[in-house]
Amino acid sequence: MKPRNRRLAFVAAGLMALGAATWLVLDALQSNLxxxxxxxxxxxxxAPRAGAFRLGGLVEEGSLHKAADGLALSFVVTDRAQRVPVHYRGLLPDLFREGKGVVVSGRLQDDGSFMASQVLAKHDENYMPPEAAAALEQARPSAPGGPQ
Known part of the structure; x- marks a missing residue:
């Protein structure tokens, strides 16, 4: 094999390896997004009907219901405009409270409820994820007589 052909073969093999590595990285990012x-x-x-996503908002006051075993529970997440019932089995974070911000990870069920696999409560009285704060501000109903 001529030196020029050998160099071309190495360059082609390198490009194929780089393409395969790029594809693997993008595939991993897509599945974890x-x-x-x-x-x-x-x-x-x-929201996707089949895929996992995060749902964020406020835990509606009076909506928390625990089963007798203490692990199965349900509550409602709201943005003050709409409500989504959430079901979860596991221990709640210490900062989880009704009326406070929450982000839950999981999947939407056929009945419209959300089956959570993870519950995250905000860690500070002043902190709320920027996406949740913007969504709550956008969904806030305007005051009667105020600007529309």
Whole structure:
């Protein structure tokens, strides 16, 4: 084999290896990508029906119901405009409270409820994920007599 052909073979093999590595990285990122949605977006069918995603908002006051075993529970996540019932089996974070911000990871069920695999409560009285804060501000109903 001529030196020029050998060099071309090495360059071609290198490009193929680089392409394969790029494809593997992009495939891994795609499978681990989780989007954030608000209850208004979920009710409006903007959230994926089959894939996992994060749902964020406030835990509705009086909506927390625990089963006798203490591990199965349900509550409602709201953005003050729409509500999504959430079911979860596991231990809740210490900062989980009704009326406070929450982000849950999981999948949407056929009945429109959300089956959570993870519950994240905000860690500080002043902190809220930027996406959740923007969604709550956008969904806040305007005051009667105020600007429309």
């Amino acid at each position: 989780v989007f954030f949605f608000t209850p208004t977006q979920v009710v409006g069918h903007a």
